[in-house]
Amino acid sequence: MKVLSTNIAKPTTIIWNEKELTTGIYKNPTNTPILLGKEGVKDDEVSDRKVHGGTFKACYIFSENHYDYWKNKYPNLDWNHGMFGENLTISDLNEKDIYVGDIYEVGEALVQVTQPREPCFKFGVKFGNQNALKEFIEYGFPGTYVRILKEGLVKNGDTFKLVEQAKNSISTWQLFDLLFSKNKSKSLIELAIDNEALPLRKRDKIRRFLK
Numbered sequence: 001m002k003v004l005s006t007n008i009a010k011p012t013t014i015i016w017n018e019k020e021l022t023t024g025i026y027k028n029p030t031n032t033p034i035l036l037g038k039e040g041v042k043d044d045e046v047s048d049r050k051v052h053g054g055t056f057k058a059c060y061i062f063s064e065n066h067y068d069y070w071k072n073k074y075p076n077l078d079w080n081h082g083m084f085g086e087n088l089t090i091s092d093l094n095e096k097d098i099y100v101g102d103i104y105e106v107g108e109a110l111v112q113v114t115q116p117r118e119p120c121f122k123f124g125v126k127f128g129n130q131n132a133l134k135e136f137i138e139y140g141f142p143g144t145y146v147r148i149l150k151e152g153l154v155k156n157g158d159t160f161k162l163v164e165q166a167k168n169s170i171s172t173w174q175l176f177d178l179l180f181s182k183n184k185s186k187s188l189i190e191l192a193i194d195n196e197a198l199p200l201r202k203r204d205k206i207r208r209f210l211k
Contacts, residue, residue, distance in 0.1 A: 001093050002090065002091045002157065003090060003155065003158045004081065004090065005029045005081030005089040006030050006033065006034040006087065006088060007034075007082030007086060007088070008043055009026050010026075010045055012045075023122045023125075024044065024046050027044070028082050029089075033155035034153070036151060036154055037148060038055065038058060038148050038151060039053060040054070056198070058145070059145065059148065060085060060087050061088040061093065062084045062117075062143035063089075063090050064090065065092060065094075066139075070083075083126075084143065085123070085126075088154065093144075095116070095141050095142065098172050099165065099170065100175060100198060101167075101169050103162075104160045105160070105161045105163050106154055106158050106160045106161070108154070109153070111148055113144050115144065115145050115199075118176075118179065142176045147197075169191060170191040170195065178192065178209075179206075184209045193206050
């Protein structure tokens with residue numbers, strides 16, 4: 001997996017339900033390295049810290065491999081890297097092959113896979129269609145958030161090197177499917193709630209699936 005683009009956002013105002021809101025989903029490529037910090041990417045806009053940023057969502061990565069699928073569905077959008085709100089656009093990232101808790105070295109940073117991105121209405125606003133949320137869920141390849149174990153600069157061309165593979169874990173793809181599927185796998189639920197790479201609030205939410 002290689003970094004193809006580093007992306008950050010400035011605050012952007014959108015209208016939702018006749019109210020003005022600020023968002024950081026409108027990210028654009030930067031020609032300089034970006035600093036992955038413990039609570040977020042330096043100089044990147046995070047408007048709603050209840051659902052973005054923080055330890056377990058410090059940086060969002062997304063695979064360029066999925067771009068063609070979405071370009072075919074939404075050819076009239078202004079396409080560039082960072083389109084999905086990702087800080088790092090990556091080549092050959094496969095959510096079926098990365099596991100919650102996996103630790104990677106990239107550039108100067110050390111990062112750990114935490115949880116898939118769950119789309120919100122701001123994603124629909126950017127794509128001009130709230131049905132995009134359902135489409136994103138059905139497609140099933142959401143990218144992933146990482147937490148930063150060691151802060152550092154990351155630049156285009158840096159590669160992800162697996163340092164430690166999580167044991168008895170769940171893939172990002174499996175976790176995303178578990179969150180949204182009607183039929184919940186008990187074995188996957190148990191793997192998720194025992195995984196400390198997931199924030200406690202997320203594990204508590206998943207634990208309720210057992211009821």
